[in-house]
Amino acid sequence: MTRTQAAPLRPDSSVEVAPVGDRGRRSRRALGYGFLTAYALLMFVPFAWTVITSFKTQPDSVRMTFIPDPITVEGWQRAFNELNPPVMQLFLNSAIIAGTVTITNVVLGSMAGYAFARLRFPGREFLFLLVLGTLMIPDQLRMVPVYQIMQTLGLSRGDLQYGGVILILAISATSVFLLRQYFLTIPRDLEEAAKIDGAGFFTTFWRVMLPLASPALAAVAILSFQGAWNGFFWPLIIMSERDNWTLPLGLTQFRFEFFTQWPPLMAVVALATLPILVLYLFFQRYFVEGIAASGVKG
Amino acid sequence: MAAAATRRRRFVIRYGSGREIFAGYALIAIPLILFLVLNIGSILFALVISVFEWQFRGGAGEFVGPGNYERLLADRTFHKAIYNVVTYALWVVPLQMALGLLLAVIVNAKIRGQTFFRAAFYFPAIASSAAITVLFIFIMQPEGLFNGLRAALGLNPIFEALGFGPRHNWLGSASTALGSIMALNIWTTSGTMMLFYLASLQSISREVYEAARIDGANAWHTFWRITFPLLKPAHFFVATVSVIGALQLFDQAYIGGGSNGDPNFSLMSIVLYLYNAAFRQVNLDYAAAVGIVLFVIIFGATLVQRQLFGRTPAWQ
Numbered sequence: 048m049t050r051t052q053a054a055p056l057r058p059d060s061s062v063e064v065a066p067v068g069d070r071g072r073r074s075r076r077a078l079g080y081g082f083l084t085a086y087a088l089l090m091f092v093p094f095a096w097t098v099i100t101s102f103k104t105q106p107d108s109v110r111m112t113f114i115p116d117p118i119t120v121e122g123w124q125r126a127f128n129e130l131n132p133p134v135m136q137l138f139l140n141s142a143i144i145a146g147t148v149t150i151t152n153v154v155l156g157s158m159a160g161y162a163f164a165r166l167r168f169p170g171r172e173f174l175f176l177l178v179l180g181t182l183m184i185p186d187q188l189r190m191v192p193v194y195q196i197m198q199t200l201g202l203s204r205g206d207l208q209y210g211g212v213i214l215i216l217a218i219s220a221t222s223v224f225l226l227r228q229y230f231l232t233i234p235r236d237l238e239e240a241a242k243i244d245g246a247g248f249f250t251t252f253w254r255v256m257l258p259l260a261s262p263a264l265a266a267v268a269i270l271s272f273q274g275a276w277n278g279f280f281w282p283l284i285i286m287s288e289r290d291n292w293t294l295p296l297g298l299t300q301f302r303f304e305f306f307t308q309w310p311p312l313m314a315v316v317a318l319a320t321l322p323i324l325v326l327y328l329f330f331q332r333y334f335v336e337g338i339a340a341s342g343v344k345g
Numbered sequence: 346m347a348a349a350a351t352r353r354r355r356f357v358i359r360y361g362s363g364r365e366i367f368a369g370y371a372l373i374a375i376p377l378i379l380f381l382v383l384n385i386g387s388i389l390f391a392l393v394i395s396v397f398e399w400q401f402r403g404g405a406g407e408f409v410g411p412g413n414y415e416r417l418l419a420d421r422t423f424h425k426a427i428y429n430v431v432t433y434a435l436w437v438v439p440l441q442m443a444l445g446l447l448l449a450v451i452v453n454a455k456i457r458g459q460t461f462f463r464a465a466f467y468f469p470a471i472a473s474s475a476a477i478t479v480l481f482i483f484i485m486q487p488e489g490l491f492n493g494l495r496a497a498l499g500l501n502p503i504f505e506a507l508g509f510g511p512r513h514n515w516l517g518s519a520s521t522a523l524g525s526i527m528a529l530n531i532w533t534t535s536g537t538m539m540l541f542y543l544a545s546l547q548s549i550s551r552e553v554y555e556a557a558r559i560d561g562a563n564a565w566h567t568f569w570r571i572t573f574p575l576l577k578p579a580h581f582f583v584a585t586v587s588v589i590g591a592l593q594l595f596d597q598a599y600i601g602g603g604s605n606g607d608p609n610f611s612l613m614s615i616v617l618y619l620y621n622a623a624f625r626q627v628n629l630d631y632a633a634a635v636g637i638v639l640f641v642i643i644f645g646a647t648l649v650q651r652q653l654f655g656r657t658p659a660w661q
Contacts, residue, residue, distance in 0.1 A: 185643055189383065190623060277476075279473065313483065
């Protein structure tokens with residue numbers, strides 16, 4: 048997304064004339080690769096260690112061996128059978144919340160993003176600034192008042208707690224901002240054509256603009272899903288019912304229940320990370336570009 | 346009559362037809378209501394709550410004015426929380442920025458496997474704070490991977506000299522718990538900082554570098570004299586994000602040290618203090634006051650950084 052916003056590049060045939068035989072440069076390069084590889088390992092090893100440990104036996108789990116001896120699924124069985132609420136329940140709860148929040152962010156974010164980018168109405172700039180301004184407000188400041196609001200709405204009890212968390216996470220200023228920026232880069236010609244064909248604003252939005260914005264929609268979907276799936280703070284505040292817990296909440300509790308029984312604990316850690324890992328493997332580009340674009344100021 | 350018609354025409358040119366205005370408001374209505382109630386409104390609500398004796402279910406009781414703020418500013422645990430969080434920020438922010446910048450510069454150079462390295466460095470940031478903290482607790486426990494690796498690499502004499510035994514309990518000792526959490530967060534977030542820097546690095550025009558090369562500047566000079574100053578807006582942004590993140594330290598402290606920030610309050614943070622006030626002591630008005638003070642601290646820190654890094658230059 049950032050790339051499309053960048054100034055038009057000139058053909059750069061003249062650059063990259065590295066002096067031949069520059070030894071300083073070559074050794075710097077080797078040093079660089081050494082550092083990069085070591086650092087990349089540092090990023091992966093702890094996760095690999097988690098997975099390895101989840102297949103170990105308890106006494107084996109504190110040994111510094113890379114191959115479990117013997118390989119056992121006991122840790123996974125315990126993770127699935129011994130927890131209350133069951134780990135699959137937590138998984139489902141996380142999926143419900145993350146799935147819904149992803150949809151609301153994409154839908155509401157694209158609607159508001161389109162309006163702020165293209166439609167003319169009084170107070171537009173001011174309202175957009177107001178939306179961006181909410182990024183300055185720390186969640187913790189909102190904790191007590193938002194909790195009180197949810198209580199008043201009855202969304203802090205029973206199954207309605209799902210509704211409470213979803214409402215709080217339903218739309219983020221980042222989603223609106225990212226989509227607005229993307230809509231701004233789409234040429235106006237297509238909308239003009241739609242207008243001449245007699246399409247109204249909603250039709251134009253739905254039929255013309257949304258399909259064109261699919262890369263930005265994907266980035267917003269990924270960022271929202273990741274944020275909601277990993278989210279700790281709001282579920283902790285709202286989800287007082289054990290059965291409604293999400294994976295991060297359960298994980299925190301299991302840390303005290305399993306204490307030093309590492310194999311089942313690491314199985315839950317691996318399970319909690321797995322969906323995001325799969326998303327990351329397939330949609331790495333959207334993660335990276337979404338983060339980068341949210342950092343570029345508009 | 347004519348004047349009114351002109352005014353109306355001007356209005357339509359500026360804002361579009363009535364249908365366009367209606368469509369605009371209709372499309373932003375739901376998000377805007379949510380933002381107004383749950384964000385903007387909640388600041389005002391927090392202010393109100395903080396000056397009353399606020400009942401958990403009953404709402405406003407007696408007016409107490411600045412009482413909560415006075416009590417808060419005199420509380421020793423709160424002082425400890427501020428001390429911890431400031432110490433944390435003073436270490437984590439510079440290290441995170443330096444590491445993020447270093448990684449961005451390397452990944453931005455023409456290297457093999459650029460995409461792979463970029464993806465690898467961001468990798469720890471995709472996991473949830475809960476998962477990563479539990480994983481970290483496992484690695485840093487006395488029989489964990491960290492102690493095992495330093496023994497295997499023969500680094501123990503160095504650690505011994507620093508006063509750490511071969512089975513040091515990193516998160517269980519008051520002297521090293523906060524440092525461990527710092528390491529955890531530098532590890533997980535430097536990739537995010539790298540992405541922010543990378544976006545800015547890629548927007549620097551090539552011509553600047555060509556001019557420097559023609560003038561015979563070497564890589565070291567080019568970096569410090571050209572790249573670094575041109576990244577000023579990125580420095581500001583990254584520093585702000587990093588400071589705000591540090592001041593909001595919560596998940597890792599709570600999962601690592603429980604609600605008291607054990608051992609011995611070494612992991613007590615401002616937000617942990619706030620959480621305890623609201624949900625352990627069920628003192629909502631006091632907790633709201635903590636929230637307001639935190640907001641003031643964050644806002645103040647952002648203003649200071651703005652002064653430090655200057656205003657965003659016009660070309661950005």
